[in-house]
Amino acid sequence: MKICCLVKEVPDAAVQKRIDSNTKRLDRSGEKNLNPFDTHGIEAAMQIREGGNAQVDEIVAVTMGPESAVRALHKAVALGADRSVHLTDEALAGSDVCATGYALAKVLESEQPDLVLLGQQSDDGECYTIGAVVADHLKMPSLTQVIKIDVADNKLTCERQAEYGYDTVEVELPAVISVGDAINEPRYPSLKAIMGAKKKPLDTHATGDVGIEADHVGEDGSKTQVLAINPPPTKEPGEIIEDEDTNETVEKIVAWLDERKLL
Amino acid sequence: MAGILVYALHDDEGNFNKNSLGAISEAAKLAGELGTEAAAVVVGDVSDDGAAGLGAYGAKRVFRAKDAPEGLAQPIVDVMAKVISDEGFSYALFGGGLLGFEIGAGLTARLNAGVTMEVTEVKVQDGKLVAERPVLQDSAIVDVGYVGEPGIIIGRLNAFDANAGDGGSAEVVDVEVELSDWSTKARMVTRGEQRGADVNIEDAEILVGGGRGLGEKDNFKLAEDLADAMGGAVAATRAVVDAGWYPYAAQIGQTGKTVAPKLYLAAGISGAIQHKVGMQNSENILAINKDPNAPIFEFSDLGIVGDLHKILPKLTEAVKARKGG
Ligand SMILES: Cc1cc2nc3c(=O)[nH]c(=O)nc-3n(C[C@H](O)[C@H](O)[C@H](O)COP(=O)(O)OP(=O)(O)OC[C@H]3O[C@@H](n4cnc5c(N)ncnc54)[C@H](O)[C@@H]3O)c2cc1C
Numbered sequence: 139m140k141i142c143c144l145v146k147e148v149p150d151a152a153v154q155k156r157i158d159s160n161t162k163r164l165d166r167s168g169e170k171n172l173n174p175f176d177t178h179g180i181e182a183a184m185q186i187r188e189g190g191n192a193q194v195d196e197i198v199a200v201t202m203g204p205e206s207a208v209r210a211l212h213k214a215v216a217l218g219a220d221r222s223v224h225l226t227d228e229a230l231a232g233s234d235v236c237a238t239g240y241a242l243a244k245v246l247e248s249e250q251p252d253l254v255l256l257g258q259q260s261d262d263g264e265c266y267t268i269g270a271v272v273a274d275h276l277k278m279p280s281l282t283q284v285i286k287i288d289v290a291d292n293k294l295t296c297e298r299q300a301e302y303g304y305d306t307v308e309v310e311l312p313a314v315i316s317v318g319d320a321i322n323e324p325r326y327p328s329l330k331a332i333m334g335a336k337k338k339p340l341d342t343h344a345t346g347d348v349g350i351e352a353d354h355v356g357e358d359g360s361k362t363q364v365l366a367i368n369p370p371p372t373k374e375p376g377e378i379i380e381d382e383d384t385n386e387t388v389e390k391i392v393a394w395l396d397e398r399k400l401l
Numbered sequence: 402m403a404g405i406l407v408y409a410l411h412d413d414e415g416n417f418n419k420n421s422l423g424a425i426s427e428a429a430k431l432a433g434e435l436g437t438e439a440a441a442v443v444v445g446d447v448s449d450d451g452a453a454g455l456g457a458y459g460a461k462r463v464f465r466a467k468d469a470p471e472g473l474a475q476p477i478v479d480v481m482a483k484v485i486s487d488e489g490f491s492y493a494l495f496g497g498g499l500l501g502f503e504i505g506a507g508l509t510a511r512l513n514a515g516v517t518m519e520v521t522e523v524k525v526q527d528g529k530l531v532a533e534r535p536v537l538q539d540s541a542i543v544d545v546g547y548v549g550e551p552g553i554i555i556g557r558l559n560a561f562d563a564n565a566g567d568g569g570s571a572e573v574v575d576v577e578v579e580l581s582d583w584s585t586k587a588r589m590v591t592r593g594e595q596r597g598a599d600v601n602i603e604d605a606e607i608l609v610g611g612g613r614g615l616g617e618k619d620n621f622k623l624a625e626d627l628a629d630a631m632g633g634a635v636a637a638t639r640a641v642v643d644a645g646w647y648p649y650a651a652q653i654g655q656t657g658k659t660v661a662p663k664l665y666l667a668a669g670i671s672g673a674i675q676h677k678v679g680m681q682n683s684e685n686i687l688a689i690n691k692d693p694n695a696p697i698f699e700f701s702d703l704g705i706v707g708d709l710h711k712i713l714p715k716l717t718e719a720v721k722a723r724k725g726g
Contacts (some may be wrong), residue, residue, distance in 0.1 A: 139644070154541075155537045155538075155540075156537070156541075157536070157537070161542075164542075166682070172534040172591070182723050184599070194415060194566050195609065199436070204517075210709075211584070217713065220647075222469060232497070234515060234720050235506075235509060236509045236513065236514060236515055236516060239506070239509065239510055240510070243510075243549025261549060262608045264503050264519070264536070264674070265518055266518065267505065267506035267509070267516065267518060267555075268506075268508030269504055269506075270474065270502070270503045270507050270511045270512075270551075271506045271507070271509050271682050273475075273510075273511035273583075274475070274478065274507045274508070274509075274511055275510045276508075277581070277582070277583045277588075278574055278583055279475060279583050279584070279587040280474075280475070280503075280587070281473075281503075281587060282499070282502070283499065284502055285643050295590070299499075299639065299643065299649070300472070300498075300499045300500060300592075300593070300656060301410065301412075301498045301499055301500065301593075301656055302412050302413075302592065302593030302648070303417060303592075303593035303594050303595045303649055304589040304591075304593070304596055305472065305589060305593065305594070305595040306589075306591045306594070307473065307587055307588065307589055307590060308590055309586065309587045309588075310586040310589065311586070313459050313586070313587075318643065319512050319640070320639075320640060320643030320644055321461075343633075347526075354513075359551075360515070360548065361509075361513065361514055361515030361516075361548045361549060362515035362516070362517060362545050362546070362547060362548065362552075363546045363547070363548055364544070364545060364547065365526075365531060365543075365544040365545065365546045366543070366544040366545070366629075367541055367542070367543050367544075368541065368542045368543075369541060369542070370535060370539055370542055373700065376686075376698065376700075376701045376702045376703055376704050377702070377704070378693075378698060378703075378704045378705075378706060379703070379704070379706070380693075380706045380707070381705055381706060384707070384711050384712055384715055385715065386711060387705060387707065388712065388715045388716050388719045389718075391687070391705065391712075391716055392716075392719050392720065392723055394687070394703050395664070395687075395720075396497075396723070397699065398664075398685055400631075400656065400663060400664045400685065401631070401723055401724060
């Protein structure tokens with residue numbers, strides 16, 4: 139079985155994210171990191187490999203993004219992927235969900251995976267949808283927000299929470315699964331794995347290499363347009379208390395509750 | 402007919418989801434402004450009366466695919482893609498939740514269509530729909546327009562209010578849809594399992610919400626003691642429900658409950674959008690979190706930056722003392 143893990147490079151959690159008002163895109167300057175939600179996808183792949191119910195021949199990390207995104211691939215490899223694939227091309231810049239899903243499906247098609255895993259969301263875009271877009275292009279069944287995967291007989295038994303409680307769903311392979319962050323506790327990479335990551339095979343593709351039609355991607359190929367960016371309605375900022383002396387803090391809380399007749 | 406098509410989700414008893422009904426009302430309002438029609442899609446076992454009843458919320462027609470199963474996205478993508486193509490709908494609209502995200506995403510691929518999610522408002526501009534979407538932890542709102550048709554709009558939880566109007570009934574149109582090969586490769590084994598005890602949080606005027614910051618299952622006792630002292634109940638985030646620390650019936654948010662108590666006291670909760678949408682209308686929000694940058698402080702009335710393990714026990718004692726005296 140071959141597992142492809144979709145990963146993304148995102149601004150580091152500590153970076154104050156903002157939209158560039160000229161390009162109307164996320165300002166991607168500053169420190170970057172592997173999308174933390176994707177580390178759960180890689181860990182899920184590792185656990186399937188180590189679980190013994192399926193033979194995993196290869197785990198491949200796949201990303202689409204600018205040159206700098208190789209760092210996310212190196213991190214993915216340090217966490218357990220055997221090699222990685224980088225789709226990078228100027229033509230892809232400004233792709234929306236529709237165009238990104240199409241492009242990722244094309245690069246995945248060239249890998250013919252039995253299972254595609256990805257995180258429940260990207261830390262920056264927060265779209266929750268890429269897995270399901272990719273799946274339909276690949277003509278594979280899919281499920282998102284999965285918090286438990288059991289593998290047996292070329293089938294997955296998955297659990298996830300939906301509108302009415304927990305669903306248990308059987309999914310035939312090949313399939314695309316986005317995993318929730320409760321599925322596992324990602325391991326820390328060993329120093330050796332971090333050092334060795336840059337030596338693992340990395341294939342770089344441009345759009346033409348994987349049959350992506352240029353007019354389907356990038357800003358021109360996108361089906362949505364950002365027309366305006368506005369600040370949210372202003373709200374009175376709440377009062378903030380730093381807890382230094384807890385007895386004092388608690389007194390203040392009780393006074394606050396009292397004032398509002400909540401006790 | 403360049404109308405707006407809404408997916409109406411229902412549970413195993415045939416009750417429609419409140420957010421789906423809200424999406425129908427929203428579609429009807431927008432269709433009025435555009436001079437077009439709002440319609441709905443239902444799948445599975447929905448009675449004639451049930452389907453026609455969606456007319457009260459503003460659907461003129463209801464397309465019913467009896468043979469497609471409810472609860473999984475891809476068969477519904479097949480149904481909606483066919484109805485959109487055959488009838489020429491210009492937009493597909495979904496209320497907040499989870500399935501709508503997956504169906505909308507599938508339609509995006511199938512119909513090469515633009516999609517916007519977490520939409521809080523939809524407006525008409527130059528005869529077209531424009532979706533307002535908060536981004537980057539709600540720090541900015543983008544107006545998104547669509548290039549070509551259809552446009553897919555996925556609402557945020559509780560973004561659209563359900564308005565049952567004068568009780569007009571919708572025309573029910575049965576549709577036969579051949580499911581795609583891959584849509585039949587996922588099969589529901591059990592749906593909507595309720596994990597943990599059946600607790601009631603909706604009627605409580607005071608809720609103490611517990612999140613991953615509590616550290617472990619047993620520490621929910623800290624939240625329960627405080628709730629007891631205050632005469633309230635305990636609520637939870639998905640993170641701790643998924644982890645098995647607390648019952649699903651106590652979960653607030655996108656795939657849980659929506660509440661608006663007099664006081665919501667969030668302990669060890671980061672304030673993710675999916676949690677916020679279920680409790681942001683609480684009259685008073687008090688948050689205790691050790692991270693001064695936690696998003697919850699952006700929408701709390703009183704924020705305490707500190708360790709809940711130190712604060713909660715003392716607060717419980719102080720509340721008891723205050724109430725006793
Ligand atoms: C489709 C979808 C649907 C979802 N539906 C829901 C839903 O219905 N409900 C829901 O709640 N979530 C939902 N989520 C998940 C949501 O995005 C968040 O992951 C979740 O709400 C986080 O829970 P949390 O705040 O308990 O955990 P975390 O985000 O991990 O936050 C824990 C917080 O505790 C603080 N903390 C840690 N230790 C201490 C301490 N000692 N003292 C004080 N503070 C401390 C930390 O600073 C942190 O801010 C959904 C997500 C998706 C993608």
